[in-house]
Each structure stands twice: as structure tokens, then as C-alpha cells.
Amino acid sequence: xITMTLKSLARSVAASSLFGxxxxxxxxxxxxxxxxIGYVNSERVLREATPAKAALARMEADFSxxxxxxxxxxxxxxxxxxxxxxxxxxxxxxxxxxRQRELVEQDRDLQRKRREFQEDLxxxxxxxxxxxxxxxxxxxxxxxxxxxxxxxxxxxxxxGPRVDITEKVIKAxxxxxx
Numbered sequence: 001x002i003t004m005t006l007k008s009l010a011r012s013v014a015a016s017s018l019f020g021x022x023x024x025x026x027x028x029x030x031x032x033x034x035x036x037i038g039y040v041n042s043e044r045v046l047r048e049a050t051p052a053k054a055a056l057a058r059m060e061a062d063f064s065x066x067x068x069x070x071x072x073x074x075x076x077x078x079x080x081x082x083x084x085x086x087x088x089x090x091x092x093x094x095x096x097x098x099r100q101r102e103l104v105e106q107d108r109d110l111q112r113k114r115r116e117f118q119e120d121l122x123x124x125x126x127x128x129x130x131x132x133x134x135x136x137x138x139x140x141x142x143x144x145x146x147x148x149x150x151x152x153x154x155x156x157x158x159x160g161p162r163v164d165i166t167e168k169v170i171k172a173x174x175x176x177x178x
Contacts, residue, residue, distance in 0.1 A: 035150045035151065036147070036148060036149045036150050036151075037149070037150065037151045037152070037153070037163050038143070038144075038149050038151070038152040038153070038163055038164075038165040039152070039153050039154070039156055039159035039163045039164050039165065039166070040136075040140055040152060040153070040154045040164075040165055040166050040169050041154075041155075041164070041166040042133070042136070042154050042155055043155075044166050044170070045132075045136050045166060045169055045170055045173065046129065046132060046133075048170050049132065049136070049169075049170050049173040049174060050173065050174040051132055051135060051173055051174075051176075052132050055128040055129075055131070055132060056128075058128075059121070059124055059125065059128060062124070063117070063120075063121055063124070066117055067117065070110070070113060070114055070117060073110055073113070074110060077103065077106050077107060077110060080099075080103060080106070081103055084096070084099050084100065084103065132173075135173060135176065136169060136173060139169050139172040139173050139176065140152055140154075140169055142172070143165060143168055143169065143172065152165070
């Protein structure tokens with residue numbers, strides 16, 4: 001008798017759980033149909049928006065001279081090393097050692113300057129990117145509020161073209177940048 005009651009209780013709980021789960025899924029499906037969801041591909045915005053392209057062009061203009069100077073210095077250092085290698089058999093040992101020390105010192109200086117250049121470039125890139133991301137987020141918020149979205153996501157694994165609003169964001173950024 002007790003086992004029969006436990007079995008019927010278990011069936012009753014299982015049935016009500018299934019009914020509750022079904023009701024929840026049905027409600028969830030109905031709610032999901034009313035949701036307006038958008039997706040923004042941040043990487044594409046940073047690659048294609050006019051303000052992002054302008055920032056990249058400014059960075060290239062600002063850093064190209066330093067980059068050229070470093071490349072010229074590296075070429076001179078290589079030429080000096082090649083000359084030393086060619087002249088080494090005929091040079092006295094003291095002269096050869098002196099030139100080697102100079103080359104090592106110049107190489108150290110060049111490496112330091114390259115590190116500084118890379119740090120400056122990275123810092124500038126981060127600053128420019130942060131500014132563009134801030135502007136893009138303002139545009140996304142305007143679209144969110146203006147078009148009554150319930151949810152806008154960035155950087156998802158998969159998104160269908162129906163929810164992709166990246167083009168709207170890029171166009172709005174381009175229009176705001178003019």
C-alpha cells in the first residue's frame with residue numbers, strides 16, 4: 001500500500017513537473033516572439049567605420065616618420081656589421097673589439113627605441129580604439145532607445161542576419177563623424 005502511494009505520488013509529481021515545464025516553455029516562446037534583439041559586430045565597426053579609418057590614417061601619419069627612422073637606423077647598423085665582418089680579418093684585435101662594442105651598443109639603443117616606439121603605438125591605438133568604442137556605444141544606445149530594442153548584444157558566437165544591426169551602427173557613426 002505504501003509503495004503504491006509513493007508510486008502514484010511520484011507519477012503525480014512527474015506529471016505536474018512536465019506540465020509546468022511545458023507551460024514555462026510555451027510562455028517563454030510567447031515572450032521570445034515579443035523580444036526585439038539586435039547584434040553588433042564590434043570588430044567590423046572598428047574596421048569599417050569612417051571614424052575608425054580616420055584614426056588609423058592619423059596614427060600612420062603620426063608614426064610613419066619614427067618607423068622610417070628606426071628602419072634606416074637598422075639598415076645602417078646592418079651595413080656597419082657587414083663591413084666589420086668583411087674587414088675583421090685585416091683589423092687589429094683592439095680595433096675589431098672596439099667596433100664590436102660599438103655595434104652592440106648601437107643595437108641595444110635600436111632595440112630600446114623600437115620598444116619605446118611599440119609602446120607608444122600601442123598606447124595610441126588603445127586611446128583611439130577607446131574613443132571609437134565610446135562613440136559606437138552612444139550610437140548603439142540611440143538605436144536601442146529609438147527603435148525600441150529589448151536587447152542588443154556585441155560579440156556573440158552566432159547571429160543571424162535578421163538581428164545584425166552592425167550596418168546601422170556603421171552608418172550612424174559615419175553620419176555623426178561628418
